[in-house]
Amino acid sequence: MAKRRKLEMPKPEDLVRIEEEFRSETTPQNRSASLTPPIAQVAADVASSAPVLDTNSRAAQARDAKDAETLRDAQARGLVLAEIPISEIDPDDMTRDRIILDDEDMEELRKSILANGLRLPIEIYERQASAHDAYKYGVLSGYRRLLAVKTLFGMTQATKFSTIKCFIRAPKDGSAAIVAMVEENEIRANLSHFERGRIAALSAQNGTFANVEEAVNTLFASGSKAKRSKIRSFSQVFEDLGDLLTQPETISERFGLRLANVLRLGGANALRDALDMARGGSAAEDIAAMEPVLRQFEQAADSPSKGGRPKADKANRVLQERRLQNGIVLRQETDGKGHYIRISGKQVDRVMVETALEELHRLLDSSHG
Numbered sequence: 165m166a167k168r169r170k171l172e173m174p175k176p177e178d179l180v181r182i183e184e185e186f187r188s189e190t191t192p193q194n195r196s197a198s199l200t201p202p203i204a205q206v207a208a209d210v211a212s213s214a215p216v217l218d219t220n221s222r223a224a225q226a227r228d229a230k231d232a233e234t235l236r237d238a239q240a241r242g243l244v245l246a247e248i249p250i251s252e253i254d255p256d257d258m259t260r261d262r263i264i265l266d267d268e269d270m271e272e273l274r275k276s277i278l279a280n281g282l283r284l285p286i287e288i289y290e291r292q293a294s295a296h297d298a299y300k301y302g303v304l305s306g307y308r309r310l311l312a313v314k315t316l317f318g319m320t321q322a323t324k325f326s327t328i329k330c331f332i333r334a335p336k337d338g339s340a341a342i343v344a345m346v347e348e349n350e351i352r353a354n355l356s357h358f359e360r361g362r363i364a365a366l367s368a369q370n371g372t373f374a375n376v377e378e379a380v381n382t383l384f385a386s387g388s389k390a391k392r393s394k395i396r397s398f399s400q401v402f403e404d405l406g407d408l409l410t411q412p413e414t415i416s417e418r419f420g421l422r423l424a425n426v427l428r429l430g431g432a433n434a435l436r437d438a439l440d441m442a443r444g445g446s447a448a449e450d451i452a453a454m455e456p457v458l459r460q461f462e463q464a465a466d467s468p469s470k471g472g473r474p475k476a477d478k479a480n481r482v483l484q485e486r487r488l489q490n491g492i493v494l495r496q497e498t499d500g501k502g503h504y505i506r507i508s509g510k511q512v513d514r515v516m517v518e519t520a521l522e523e524l525h526r527l528l529d530s531s532h533g
Contacts, residue, residue, distance in 0.1 A: 257302030361398025
């Protein structure tokens, strides 16, 4: 059996020797680190390596942080001027209210930009680009300015015309975008009542607004009640006759209101027939063709014995209408005796109608064979 070793208390001189050996093998820094948690040591090292800033430097850092926050806020609100390549902006992403651009005015604008640069930035919005195009933005306001810069770039290939100064806005929805466009043109351009009525009708047709009434009230909210009433009348002129009229934006307010009144009396078919037969090449020829129809309906409305409108059109009803991309309009109508299809448009001629009739004949004949 092993003999147990007897433990003895160390002598004082042994304790002193052990302490001196410990001190010789460890530095003060190591002893301190061994007693400090790791995360605290890391923090201490970072703090010791960071420069000590004076009051002015700390104030400058605070200003820089505030400026960065202000810039981000301004960018989010569309208040920061940007320079965007014209190749990334689609001028036709939105249906415009302006129908024609005056050549003389556009030439004057191009000369001004060429001599002095673009004084007023345009307003654009981000659009959902498809795989088929490279356009990233659409135009809210500044349509004419964008076209002028694009033309100057095509003429000169100058780098300064390859981009354009813009404010990037973020409209809430499609209606807000159209409102912004209309407001800008109402201020800067003398739009005709027909152009105003046209954009209201198109906005209702593409679903931006529930109907023409809502479109007019929203787009022209700052206009008087009488002005909005006139715009609604011209919307009807556009919807019923717009595809057949030559230079409709030149129609006077008085003649346009007469047209709208006769359309409400049921004269759409008669007016379209008159325009189809006339094949007018000018606004004056269109007016001359429609004038007899207007007088007929106006006289009938003034005559109590005739019940307010010609009886021939009394039972006519339009059941549906389809406007083709090439400008041709197909209408399904009924007059109480049956259904018929009306084909209209400036390019419609006898050969086209006969071809359509042959196709319809073949379709109906085979369906009953």
